[in-house]
Each structure stands twice: as structure tokens, then as C-alpha cells.
Amino acid sequence: MLLETERIAYEQVSGRVSSGELLQLVIAHEQFAWLHRISEVVVQVDEMLEADEPIAMDDFEKLIADVRTLIVPLETGNTFERKYYNALQREPGAVLAHAEISRFLTSEV
Numbered sequence: 001m002l003l004e005t006e007r008i009a010y011e012q013v014s015g016r017v018s019s020g021e022l023l024q025l026v027i028a029h030e031q032f033a034w035l036h037r038i039s040e041v042v043v044q045v046d047e048m049l050e051a052d053e054p055i056a057m058d059d060f061e062k063l064i065a066d067v068r069t070l071i072v073p074l075e076t077g078n079t080f081e082r083k084y085y086n087a088l089q090r091e092p093g094a095v096l097a098h099a100e101i102s103r104f105l106t107s108e109v
Contacts (some may be wrong), residue, residue, distance in 0.1 A: 002084075005091040006032055034083045041067060068105050071098065 007022055010031055017025065026032045044063060048055050073085035087094050 001091065001094050001097050002035060002038065002087050003032075005087045005094055006035065006083075009090075034080045037070060037080055041070065064105060067101070071101065071105075073098070 003022075003026065007017070010025065010029075011017060026035065041063075048059065048063070070080070071084065072081055073088050074081040075085050076082070077085070088098060
């Protein structure tokens with residue numbers, strides 16, 4: 001959802017890009033760098049789920065705490081917080097996804 005929002009913003013200025021070009025932009029272009037933090041969390045979750053051993057409760061609680069800290073949209077915050085805030089202002093689907101993950105993060109484990 002956030003990637004698509006950022007893609008639209010990029011294409012409004014620079015013109016349409018293919019999926020392959022988008023991948024290169026996500027990897028190397030400054031405009032997409034803020035999304036790397038979310039990608040790192042997704043990789044971390046994947047690694048936890050694919051591990052042979054059960055997920056330790058301490059590791060799970062740390063991951064939840066890290067995500068709670070990460071997904072704070074602030075108009076005057078750091079780069080990630082500002083871009084996240086702006087994405088939520090532009091994209092209703094991002095707002096719905098944010099609400100869903102926020103509900104999960106505040107539920108009892």
C-alpha cells in the first residue's frame with residue numbers, strides 16, 4: 001500500500017515506470033528509502049515464521065514494540081514519520097491498513 005502511494009507520487013513527477021524500474025527505484029532512489037525500515041520489519045517477521053525453532057516470547061514482544069515505535073505518523077517528525085504521515089493523508093487504503101495494524105498492536109498477546 002505504501003509502496004503504491006509512493007509510486008504514484010513519483011510517477012506524477014517523473015512519468016510512468018515499469019515493475020522492473022520500480023524495483024530499482026525502491027532499492028536505490030532516495031524517494032523510496034524511507035520504505036526500507038518497513039521492508040526490514042517484513043523480513044524480520046518472515047525469518048521468525050520460517051525459523052525451525054518456536055518464536056521466543058521476548059523476540060515477539062520486541063518486534064511488536066519496534067513496530068509500535070515505527071508506525072507513528074508525525075507531520076513534523078523524522079523523515080519516516082513525515083512520509084508516513086503524508087501517505088496516510090493521501091491514501092485511504094493506507095489509513096485502513098494503519099488502523100488494522102494499530103488494533104493488532106494494542107491487542108493482548
